[in-house]
Amino acid sequence: MSVFIAIVWRELRRAWSSGGLLMPIAFFLLVAILFPFAIGPDGRLLARVGGGVIWAAALLAALLPVERLVTPDAESGMLDQFAARGLSDSLVAAAKMVGHWLGFAPALLVATLAAAALLHLPGNTLVPLLAGLAIGTPGLAALGVATAALVAGLRGAGALAGLVMLPFAVPLLIFGAGASGDQPGAFKLLAAVSLLLVAGCPFVAGAAIRMGRS
Amino acid sequence: MSAGLSFADVACVRGGRSLFEGLRFALGPGEAALVTGPNGAGKSSLIRIAAGLLPPATGRVAGDGARALLAETAALDPELGLAAAVRFWARIDGHAAAVEAALATVGLEKLAQVPVRLLSTGQRRRAGFARVIASGAPVWLLDEPANGLDAGSVRTLETLIADHRSGGGIALVATHLPIALPHAQEVRL
Numbered sequence: 001m002s003v004f005i006a007i008v009w010r011e012l013r014r015a016w017s018s019g020g021l022l023m024p025i026a027f028f029l030l031v032a033i034l035f036p037f038a039i040g041p042d043g044r045l046l047a048r049v050g051g052g053v054i055w056a057a058a059l060l061a062a063l064l065p066v067e068r069l070v071t072p073d074a075e076s077g078m079l080d081q082f083a084a085r086g087l088s089d090s091l092v093a094a095a096k097m098v099g100h101w102l103g104f105a106p107a108l109l110v111a112t113l114a115a116a117a118l119l120h121l122p123g124n125t126l127v128p129l130l131a132g133l134a135i136g137t138p139g140l141a142a143l144g145v146a147t148a149a150l151v152a153g154l155r156g157a158g159a160l161a162g163l164v165m166l167p168f169a170v171p172l173l174i175f176g177a178g179a180s181g182d183q184p185g186a187f188k189l190l191a192a193v194s195l196l197l198v199a200g201c202p203f204v205a206g207a208a209i210r211m212g213r214s
Numbered sequence: 215m216s217a218g219l220s221f222a223d224v225a226c227v228r229g230g231r232s233l234f235e236g237l238r239f240a241l242g243p244g245e246a247a248l249v250t251g252p253n254g255a256g257k258s259s260l261i262r263i264a265a266g267l268l269p270p271a272t273g274r275v276a277g278d279g280a281r282a283l284l285a286e287t288a289a290l291d292p293e294l295g296l297a298a299a300v301r302f303w304a305r306i307d308g309h310a311a312a313v314e315a316a317l318a319t320v321g322l323e324k325l326a327q328v329p330v331r332l333l334s335t336g337q338r339r340r341a342g343f344a345r346v347i348a349s350g351a352p353v354w355l356l357d358e359p360a361n362g363l364d365a366g367s368v369r370t371l372e373t374l375i376a377d378h379r380s381g382g383g384i385a386l387v388a389t390h391l392p393i394a395l396p397h398a399q400e401v402r403l
Contacts, residue, residue: 002305002306006302010291017293076289076292077289078289080283081289083265083267084265084266085307086266213267
């Protein structure tokens with residue numbers, strides 16, 4: 001257990017110290033700023049599409065740090081050292097997911113407040129939006145680490161990561177945007193999808209790390 | 215300390231090519247094995263099999279006691295100070311207090327605060343060695359430990375391995391450079 005916490009803490013430190021935190025948040029806000037420019041200043045229209053825009057922006061922001069999650073550790077031999085100590089690759093991947101989530105999700109929730117104001121979202125949709133993001137971002141983080149493990153060491157890993165990750169994130173996007181609208185049933189489906197990703201992705205990532213080793 | 219490492223009829227196949235087969239040796243407390251062979255003979259693969267990173271194609275690897283691996287890379291966070299980077303692993307191994315002594319043993323105590331990314335190749339190698347020492351593991355698996363080291367550091371390395379063995383430890387060393395390991399079994403690939 002203490003090893004798990006040590007890995008989580010290390011992920012957090014790396015996320016916060018390498019500017020890895022600032023980039024996704026800045027990117028997220030930038031997307032939220034761009035949309036009113038593209039659509040126009042019609043407050044009613046912005047309020048209607050706002051929830052979906054924020055979810056799409058969150059998805060893209062979660063994709064940004066994917067390249068730094070697994071590849072550097074595979075290259076520097078860190079992953080081999082964990083394995084040589086008898087830790088399963090899936091456990092290491094699970095710890096990385098927790099660390100990745102703590103690294104970007106709380107800041108993303110804070111940034112959502114600003115983005116909601118930019119998109120003219122009505123106050124009563126803010127709470128379901130934040131709750132939906134809080135439920136959905138663990139799934140995004142899990143998917144991010146699994147994707148990072150799958151594309152680790154490949155050429156053009158960044159572009160490939162988008163192709164691998166975004167299709168699997170579609171259910172999160174659909175139910176997340178639905179939950180921030182007026183479909184309360186979407187919450188349960190969002191939670192179910194997020195839970196499935198959180199439960200399954202450590203094994204996918206662990207298997208990918210093992211494959212990369214041989 | 216109780217320690218052991220044994221290979222029983224181990225074979226290694228990499229990319230469809232058989233590197234070695236029928237390999238057997240056993241090491242008890244205080245013993246060492248020197249793995250030699252030309253480039254590509256499977257020295258690193260043997261070390262990785264011993265570390266549990268690669269499954270052997272056939273045969274069995276058994277052992278007693280924790281194993282510490284020194285591979286090609288130092289496996290230290292480049293942005294951290296040297297002492298902090300080594301301490302990350304020492305904490306996981308439950309020997310956080312052993313870091314300063316380990317750094318002093320390899321002659322890097324003056325660089326404890328210097329970020330790992332600024333270290334030279336040889337210093338990084340010694341830093342990796344400090345990680346192995348600080349782990350407190352009885353079984354050392356060293357892959358080309360003399361790479362990038364100057365003559366003086368190779369002497370230090372030999373002394374460290376000898377001290378480790380006299381304390382009941384085991385060393386499995388793969389190298390293409392001459393390293394003096396008195397009374398070591400030779401495993402020629």
